Structures are given as structure tokens and as C-alpha cells.
Amino acid sequence: MAGLATTFGSGAMTNPIADIDQAELLLLIGTNTTEAHPVIGYKMLKARREGARLIVVDPRRTELADLADYWLQLRPGTDIALLNGLMHIILQEGLEDRAFIEERCENFEELRDTVERYTPERVAEITGVPVETLEAVARLYATTDRAALYYTLGITEHVSGTMNVMSCANLAMLTGHLGRPGTGVNPIRGQNNVQGACDMGALPNVYPGYQNVQSPEIQAKFEQAWGVPLSGEIGLKIPEMFDAAHRGELKAMYILGENPVLSDPNTNHIRQGLEHLEFLVVQEIFLTETAQYADVVLPGGSFAECDGTFTNTERRVQRVRKAVEPLAGLSDWQTVAEVMRRMGMPATYRDASEVFDEMAALTPSYAGISYERIEHDGLHWPCPTKDHPGTPILHVGKFSRGKGRFQGIEHIPPGELPDEKYPFILSTGRVREHYNVTTAYSPGIMALWGEEHAWINPEDAQALGLAADSRVRVSSRRGELVTAIEITDRVPPGMVWMSFHHAGSPSNALTSHLVDPISGTGEYKVCAIKVEKLAS
């Protein structure tokens, strides 16, 4: 989000999902769409069947990689070098969109000077992608009129995540692939309301609608609306909170609907942080690994038990409707409102729409949206007024920040690479059948997909003496686990891939403690591990 916000002025998918069938070329970087976003995956498969060209950049041979015109199997964590290399070739061959760069962008010289140094030969060496492939892909992307770039956590979950995102944006601006149907820079959001949680200001630096907490005018606006004094100091990000808890500075936490023990990197550090707290409230629908540490657990309501809205990956605000009464009596928003009321802040909302209306009145990009308007279909923000039709495509004619800002970005290697002691790279992600917390409690899902299977290349399996039914101990400098395996050439030699869904083999016991210094996102995609066969 920080990356696109810096370059374009808005950190969200630029184009709607429906645009996939408008694109002549799909460039997918670090997204295993058919697994993580199946219904968007169907649309990409359909676009491919109907003739769209397809380029997939991924260390793993994904389902879409199998169908791609070009599959670029880069070394994990070399995305910046790859993108700089493509831009080098585009500039070398004069394939950039001059008019777009001149009219709509700034700081081009910095980009040009940086990518100058990323010759195809050097990039091939860093990334492992052959020169001829780099050249062919650069030409294809630059010369296709409607070319759309999609990425997900394969781009962002690196120490260089924000820089990776800006590199994607550089490439799209360089070739003028923005602000039109079938183009764009499109981060597909993983969880159902990532976009909404960010939009609502569940972030330490912004109020709802990305309004800066350090701006005195914004602060005054919220102080007046809420009737309380507010802080103008940026708050702590998650990893900083747990660090502060370790140091004894953070004494209390209220955790709602998150399970950092299973889902955040470097589990042991999280567990110790939680143990240090004087008081922990967890609001959750199950007694999760995190809830075990709580002093008070407040039972949460599922999505079927509350009214409200989710904002999907394409910025479409859609209704969530209460189908059944909350199992424990209160919807999540009602519980939070009760705590607020008991601590002296008026919070007498009759229903969820009153909460939404209060938010919309304070949030310019949501100001035109109401439950009435999204009764049947959602609306794309920005939607500033009651008669505004919503904005499916961002940056038409002009970027949110005015001019799109090129950034010269150097390759940043992953924070932890394999060595003699920990010779494998571990990368983690989702599988189609599971979701962060809930699916482990679905009997049907667990009947078919009940345990972790770490992917390991046949060459490595042979060297380690592993068979299909082997179990292995996987360890990193931070923790260890035991897992079943799947021997598959979908991962290259030297790389192991695991999901993060299974409490019995929690891959985040292993993942890196290093984070992107700007976004604070953990480097889930690269850490060094060793693999040992367990005696059967």
C-alpha cells in the first residue's frame, strides 16, 4: 500500500476485476491467483483461453505458469532486479511511452539512471532468468496496448516489499499501461477486507480514508467529530508493538479477529511478547492460539451474524448481511461499542448503518456511499458525493497525487539467505482450500486437506533420502516443526514451500524476523531453513 501510495497517491488496485477480459496481456508477478483468489483465477484462465497473452513471474511453477507464454522462474527476492532489467531493455530499444512519461509522470531521470545499470546480462545473473526471455517479455509487455499487471504477497512479503511495489508501478508508468481499461497495477488483496481495514484507518499513521494523523487540520476534524482530544503522533505497527511488549513498554492489548501466534512471522517472539503483557483482551470466534494468552476473551460473531460492509480488492464496497443471530449475543461492532460506552465515550448506534454513516461523513472517498446505494451492487471508492457513480478505474487522465512519481530503486537481496547450516530457502503462502483462521474448523475441508505438506523438489528429496510418505523436521534460526511432504518439481531445487494454515506444522515458527522497514510487513517469502528426515 505504501508503495503505490507513494508513486500514484493511492494504494489500491487501479482497475476492476471485470477488466481482466479486456486485457490483451496479463503479467502476473508473485501471485498464485488460481489458489489464493480462485474466482479471479477462473477469469484469468478464461482470458487465457480466449487468447490473452500470459506472463508469469514466480519461483514456483504455478497452475498459470503451466499455461503461460513466458514463465520467469526468478530466484526468490530478485523482483527489483528483474523489473529494472525489463525497463532497461524497454529504454534501450525505445519502447517506452514517451508521451505518457512526459505528460503524466515526474522524476524519470532518476529511474533512467538507475535501470541503466541493470543490463540484461547482469539481471540474468541475479535472477536466473535467461537474457532472451527478459528481452522477449520486455518487448511483449511494452508493445501490447492493453497490458495489465497483477501482483500479491509474492511482491510485498519481502524486506524489499514496498520497493518491489514501486518497481511494478515504474514499469507500468514507463509503458503507459495505466488509467485505461485492461491495464493497471493491481494488487489482489488476500483477505476479504484488507482493503476495508486499511480504508477504515486500522493503521498507525492514518485515520479513515488515509487521512494523516500528523496533520493538525485532520486531527482537529476528528477531535470535533468525536468530542475527545487525539494524538498527532504516529502509533506502533504490529512488530513494533510486540517489540515494545518485550521491553515492558506496552502493557495492554486488545486483539480483535487476528491470530498473530499462527499468522505473524517468528512465532516465538510473538508468544513471548504476549506473555509480557499485563492485560490482554482477545475478541475472537474460537479459542485460538492467541486467545489462549488472553485475560479476557470476548466471543466474536461470524460474518453471517452481523450487518456491515466489506470492501473487496477492487475497492468495491459491498454489503454483509446478518442471516442469523450472533451465537454469543453481540455482533463484533456492538461489542467494541459496548467497551467504548463503558469507558465513557458515547457509542449509541442503533444499527451498523449508523456506524457506516458516521464514518462516511468523515471519509471523503466514502462520502457518497450509503447502505441504500449498495443494496444490490457495491460501489467503487472514491465516491465523494451521493450522486457520484463510483470509480472503477483509478488515475484516468491524472494520478491521485497529480504526477506519477518514478523512483530509482536498487536491488535489495532478501534479509536471510541460505548458508551451510540452513541450506534451503523457505517460502510460504496460501492453498486454495484454506483460509487464515476459520477453515481449520470446517469438518469438510479438514477431511480432505487436514495437514501440511511441505513441497520439496525431487532432486533435494533424493539427496535427503525422502520418499512420498516421509516426514521431516524443518528448522530455522527461530524455531522448528515437523511436517509431511509432497515431492514436486513445482518448486526448484533448494527451495521448500509451505502454507501457513496448519497449527500442527506452523510455518511461522520458522519465518524470518526481518521486516520491510517501510510497511513493517514480514519477509514471509524468504528465510533460510534446514530439512532433516525423521526416522519412520
Add this chain to the structure above:
Amino acid sequence: MDLIPVTIDGQRIEVPEGTSVLEAAELIGIDVPRLCHDPVLGAVGTCRLCVVEIDGMRNLRSSCTTKVTPEMMVRTKSPRVVESRRTVLELLLSDHPADCLTCEKMGNCKLAEYAYDYGVRKGLSFAGEEHRYELDDTNPFIVRDPNKCILCGKCVRACQEITGKNVLGFAFRGFDTKAAPWGDTSYVESDCIFCGNCVAVCPTGALTEKGMQGQGRAWEMEKVRTTCSFCGVGCTVDLNVKDGKVVGVTSTDGTVNDQAMCVKGRFGWDYINSERRLTKPLIKREGRFEEASWDEALDLVASRLTDLRDRYGPKAFGALSSARTTNETNYLMQKFARGVMGTNSIDHCART
């Protein structure tokens, strides 16, 4: 685009070039029966139920695959058409189990609906051999009863055209033709990803949701339109509610997803009915959780947080909100952290 004038059952209408006769009829409120046609799938004209009579054409034409031409004269309910539809339905029923009383699809079965509309009963004619296939219910999600399959091919097309997996196809030939995964295996032995898009389009009881078996009749279900909560795509789905309990999730028209869904959205929702759900607040006393009333728990949270805030200041507090909960809950959580606890230390795990 050129508008083409046509007359259907005496009503004149102008429709865009490329419109099918069936679509044109729908535009003026004429309902043409169909078993193999679905607007989200390619038209194939296999069921022959949507046939109509068109002046100047010798044979009856399937209206789903016939495009309008200028001054076309169409009759959708002529005696010839009705007789033909009755014959088609009689043939289908001749090899279809008559177990509607216990069939999961009762109340939502297109074959039963048309049989009723056209007054066709099983055994009127065409008595002959019937299939005796085994049920495929070896997976947790889908029950497949090939005996009830009418070979409309919608499941096959859904698998190809919506999901893009090509798991389903037609096996064997003639009377033995069967819609099945490749090699006539069970779903669980095939490459099926259990999106259930085949179930959503099936017009009969051949494909049904396992979790909904015996949970209630179609007319008893309250359908609640909502947004799926399993990923950022935001598919529109219907929760099926009976007696205050969600018993199934089914497809509906949605702008984002048409009617497509994935395994989690269609089948993974049952965690909401899990016996392991928390139903009461818990307070930890001497290392063990004890159930508490809402008042007791909320008062304890309020008094402890007030005390800690007053003692250590706002910087000693942090809140995590969630990328899985609603905008309204997220808004209130950040308002709570900022307005009540006095800190901007509010975050969630999907900051990227």
C-alpha cells in the same frame, strides 16, 4: 448497433443483432422452458425443450441457439411446439427415478417443474430400460446421482467455461452416455477442486450439496444475500437459512462473480456452526478460563484498560483490528484506540 424487428407470439419487438430468440422472448416476458441453457454458459441447444416454431423454417428450432433475423415470426406455444416438448419430457422421465418425495432437489427441480407445467407423468409411454448407477458420495461436499442426470451438459460446461478445469466430460456413448470426471472416476479421485459450480447449474437432483441433505426443502429456505468472507475477491453469495441456522451457501447473481464460487465459499463456511465456537465471554482466573456474563467481562475490560491507561499513559496500549471483520467494526476499533485509549497504535496484519 442495428436493431432487428421480430414478432413473438404476436408481440412485436426490436432487439440488437445477435440476440437469440430465447433472449428476445424473455425481453417481452415470455418464459421459454429450458433445461440446458444458462446465461452464464455457452448455448448448445441439446435439451430440445426450448424449441419454437418459426415461419419459413421446416423444423422446430431451439430458441437458445437461433439468432433473430429481420421480420422473424416466432410462436413459442403452438400445438406443434407443445407436443414436441411433451415428448422430450416423456423421454427424459422414462429413465429418471420417480423418487421425488425424498429427492433433495424437490421444490427446485426444473425437470419436475416442466413435467408439471406440461402434464407429463412417468410411464405414460416409452417404458424401457433404466439405469442403475451407483451414487458418488465419497467426498465431503457433493452428492452425485447419475441416475438423475438428464445429460444437459451444464455441469460439463460449468467445469470448462467457468472454472476452466475440464474435469467433467461425457463418458461412453448412446444410452450409456454419462456426465462424469475423466475416466468415469469419482469426484474425489479426479482433479476436481470442489468449487461446486457444477452443482449450482444442475437442473435436477443429479448434483446436490452434501451438507444440505435433509436440512430443509427449497421453499423453506430464507436466502440472505451477502458477501463471501474467504478472500479479497468479494463474491456475492446467498446464505440459506432455516430455523435461525445457516444450512448452506448457494450461488446468486453477483456483479463480481456472476454465480461462480470456490470450495471455501460454497463448502468451507460450516465453521460458523462449529461446536468449538465461543458462546460466552471467558475470564482467566489463576491461569484457567471461566465463563462469565457479558456485563462482568465488559466491565472488567473497561476497568482494567482505564486503570492501565491512567497508570502508564496511552503509549502502553496497542490494538489489533482485522482484515476479516467488517468496515464498521474496523472503524470502531480505530475510534476506540484513538478516541478512548488516546493512541494511534492500531494496526492489522495486512498492512502491505
